[in-house]
Amino acid sequence: MQETGKFTPTTKYIIKAKFDVEGVVEKPDVIGAIFGQTEGLFGPDLDLRELQKSGRLGRIGIKLESKNDRTSGEITIPSSLDKTSTAIIAAAVESVDRIGPCNAKILLEPMHDERDQKREMIKLKAKQILQGWMVEATPSTDEVIQEISDSVRPAEISKFGSEELPAGPEVAITGSIIVVEGRADVINLLKCGIKNAIGINGTKIPKTIIELCKNKEITAFLDGDRGGDLILKELIQVAELDYVARAPPRKEVEDLTPKEIMRCLREKVQAGNQQTTVRPTAPPQPQFIVHAVNTLRETLEAIIFDGKGAEIKRIPVSELAEKLKGSKGAHAVVFDGIITQRLLDIAEEKKISIVVGDRVSNIAKKPVDLKILTFSDIR
Secondary structure, three states, X not given: OEEOOOOOOOOOEEEEEEEEEOOOOOHHHHHHHHHHHHOOOOOHHHOHHHHHHOOOEOOOEEEEEEEOOEEEXXXXXXXXXXXXXXXXXXXXXXOOOEEOOEEEEEEXXXXXXXXXXXXHXXXXXXXXXXXXXXXXXXXXXXXXXXXXXXXXXXXXXXXXXXXXXXXXXXXOOOXXXXXXXXXXXXXXXXXXXXOOEEEOOOOOOOHHHHHHHHHOEEEEEEOOOHHHHHHHHHHHHHOOOOEEEEOOOOOOHHHOOHHHHHHHHHOOEEOOOHHXXXXXXXXXXXXXXXXXXXXXXXXXXXXXXXXXXXXXXXXXXXXXXXXXXXXXXXXXXXXXXXXXXXXXXXXXXXXXXXXXXXXXXXXXXXXXOOEEEEHHHOX
């Protein structure tokens, strides 16, 4: 019977060793000896149990056979650690001299880099791809020009009105208009096939926009930031809007994907519902949050606070997710990094109330009772 190590996509090296025992032992005896005789040798950072819990070491694989009152076999340990740490673990395993009640001898085999096979596969595939390119006919100049022309055609943009505002080709003929902030927004909508957008091109609302609002159905589609708030307020004062759509918080229309653009336009609201569309400025935060933000900028570090604003621990951002899982009494987390869905899930599980990061990535599910802020929200 054979038990193999658990190989993961992050496995870099394979520790392999032969062992010989002066007596009859079983797999649990071998595994227990490895854990027991290496425990505490190099502190918690290189503790085998902790490394397995974090996924940096795979399961210890044992293959053995007992014959004539002796047991021999093989040990296999997958590692995603760096070379130095893997070498230390391998040397620690070789130092084991007793298994169960019996004397034992463990000898390491040459280290194996699991990525070597992957490199060879990639090189072979690259050769096949290159060979395929070489045997294909080179496209003609006309074909290249046509391909480039087709790729830029959706982004064709025109000028509209006395201010020569950037606009799609259907602004003059359609009954509904989408008003955006600038030229880049118009181009991004054109790439999605939306040809009735026109850009304000500044913070002052042009007369052309005001006149269009009198005769056409108008949807204002603005960035999800403070600038978008200000433009919306001015539009509401000087023009007759019908609907308002906003990019997600801290995102700009020019950076949205086609899927995000269509979702935002589907979720547009009537212009009178200003509370739904205008992003309010975040209220002042507790002093310990403000101080932490000022302290952590450009440090790639994190601070975990309790409910009274006292610092529980300060750690590198790379360790935040794991440390947060084991924290007790945490109330707030401030860190110089990107707020991810994984971190929010951990924060919700630990009943944390506030998470403050430098930026926010795409969040699919926002915990109801969790306040999420960025450094730019703190004042």
